[in-house]
Every structure is written in structure tokens, then in C-alpha cells.
Amino acid sequence: MQQTIRVTVWNEYLHEIRHESIRAIYPEGIHGCIAGFLNKAGMKAGTATLREEEHGLRQEVLDNTDVLIWWGHMAHQEVQDEIVERVYRRVMQGMGLIALHSAHASKIFRKLCGTDSDQLRWREANEKEILWVMDPAHPIAQGLPDHFILPHEEMYGETFVIPRPDDLVFVSWFEGGEVFRSGVTYTRGLGKVFYFRPGHETFPTFYNPHVQQVIINAVRWAAPYAAMPKVSLGHNPEPIMPLSDRRPNTLGQLMEDYGK
Numbered sequence: 001m002q003q004t005i006r007v008t009v010w011n012e013y014l015h016e017i018r019h020e021s022i023r024a025i026y027p028e029g030i031h032g033c034i035a036g037f038l039n040k041a042g043m044k045a046g047t048a049t050l051r052e053e054e055h056g057l058r059q060e061v062l063d064n065t066d067v068l069i070w071w072g073h074m075a076h077q078e079v080q081d082e083i084v085e086r087v088y089r090r091v092m093q094g095m096g097l098i099a100l101h102s103a104h105a106s107k108i109f110r111k112l113c114g115t116d117s118d119q120l121r122w123r124e125a126n127e128k129e130i131l132w133v134m135d136p137a138h139p140i141a142q143g144l145p146d147h148f149i150l151p152h153e154e155m156y157g158e159t160f161v162i163p164r165p166d167d168l169v170f171v172s173w174f175e176g177g178e179v180f181r182s183g184v185t186y187t188r189g190l191g192k193v194f195y196f197r198p199g200h201e202t203f204p205t206f207y208n209p210h211v212q213q214v215i216i217n218a219v220r221w222a223a224p225y226a227a228m229p230k231v232s233l234g235h236n237p238e239p240i241m242p243l244s245d246r247r248p249n250t251l252g253q254l255m256e257d258y259g260k
């Protein structure tokens with residue numbers, strides 16, 4: 001039987017506190033909305049926010065997280081480097097990471113990309129976005145139509161300064177003419193990473209059933225396998241196969257084996 005997937009939804013949680021209009025859309029915060037639909041889908045989703053001690057991401061929390069979801073925008077620089085490193089180590093060990101919308105510029109996503117992934121075109125003009133499925137066989141696209149429409153979103157346009165992705169799952173078209181790689185996957189260490197573009201804070205994007213389906217699918221895809229082989233790295237003095245008897249133990253023999 002498959003274990004219940006443990007998710008931590010991390011949100012900066014500043015826009016919702018500072019702006020009544022955004023709080024009206026997400027009264028429990030973006031993190032509350034996302035954790036809500038993940039729990040309904042049978043996952044065990046908790047939340048963490050920037051202003052909590054250690055940003056709510058104590059080692060114990062991360063150790064008990066299969067997939068971490070990240071939404072941040074105005075305060076990327078306030079995330080302590082020590083916590084970024086802690087999240088990074090857990091991704092290397094197999095924790096999945098899903099970066100949403102403006103998390104493209106977060107410290108953790110930039111570190112995982114190794115490029116200036118904060119760089120892209122953008123415009124806030126309440127324009128229509130069409131998300132096209134590029135890879136219908138991909139687990140993250142399951143249960144979706146071949147495209148879906150968000151009536152109002154912020155525009156993100158290419159060129160998006162990311163490394164070439166493992167999988168390109170979605171491409172967005174915007175009313176103003178730009179296109180964008182809006183769903184991309186990476187493998188980093190043992191961890192699976194997914195970036196998903198929609199989710200500007202002034203729109204109720206995370207209530208859209210297709211957006212929710214993408215995030216639910218992505219959590220299932222990014223969760224580490226329970227039976228992943230344990231790898232032994234570093235100094236391994238004991239060979240796994242017997243070594244040949246023809247091993248030189250003098251410099252003369254060594255030179256002879258090299259034809260000198």
C-alpha cells in the first residue's frame with residue numbers, strides 16, 4: 001500500500017497580510033488554500049511561512065516532508081541562507097520541490113537551477129493565459145484537457161533563463177503575444193523539481209480546478225519512492241568483487257606493467 005504523501009506548503013505570506021484585496025481572495029493565505037485542496041486529495045499537507053521561527057522549516061519538519069511547495073515573491077532576500085542550504089540538502093536526499101510562480105526568483109530555485117532564473121519578461125495587465133500541454137503522457141498532465149485557460153494572470157515571457165529542462169510539460173501563451181515555458185521538470189541529486197508558472201497573488205488562480213490538478217499530480221510525481229536504493233558514497237575500502245592477484249607491490253613491478 002502506498003504511504004500517504006507528506007507535503008509542506010511554504011508561503012512568504014506577506015501580500016495577504018498587507019493587502020486587504022489579496023486577503024479577500026486568500027483569507028487563509030495562499031498556503032492555506034493549497035494545503036486545503038491537497039488534504040482533500042488524500043495527502044497530509046501542513047504549512048510553513050517566512051515569519052515563523054526558522055521560516056517554519058526546522059530540520060525535523062523537512063525530514064518529515066516528502067514534497068515541499070514554495071511560493072515567494074517580495075521577500076526572497078529575507079530567506080536565510082542557512083535554511084536554503086537545509087532545503088537544498090533535503091532535495092539532494094530525495095525530497096521533491098515544487099516552485100510556484102514568482103518562486104522562479106527564490107534563492108532555493110536559483111540554487112537548484114544554477115542560472116539567473118529570476119530573469120524573464122513580465123507585465124501585470126490582467127491578461128488571458130492559455131496553458132498548452134506539451135507532453136500528454138507526462139504524469140503531471142494526467143486528467144487535464146490539452147489546454148486550459150486562465151482568464152486573468154500576470155504575463156511571464158521568454159526568454160526564461162533556466163537550464164534546459166528534463167521535461168517540458170506546459171507552455172503558456174499570453175494575450176499580449178508572449179510565450180513561456182510554464183511547466184518544467186529537473187532532477188537534482190535524488191530529488192525531483194517542478195516549476196509551475198501560474199499563481200500571481202492578485203488572482204484566484206489556485207482555486208482553478210486544472211491548476212489544482214497540476215499541483216496534485218506534481219506532488220505525486222515528485223514524492224520520493226519508499227524503496228529507493230540506498231547508495232554508499234565516499235571511501236569504500238572493501239571491493240565488491242575479488243581483485244586480481246596481479247597487483248604490483250613494488251615500484252619495479254608497477255613500471256613493468258606500464259611497459260617501462
Ligand code: ZN
Pocket residue numbers: 101102154199200201
Ligand atoms: Zn506575480
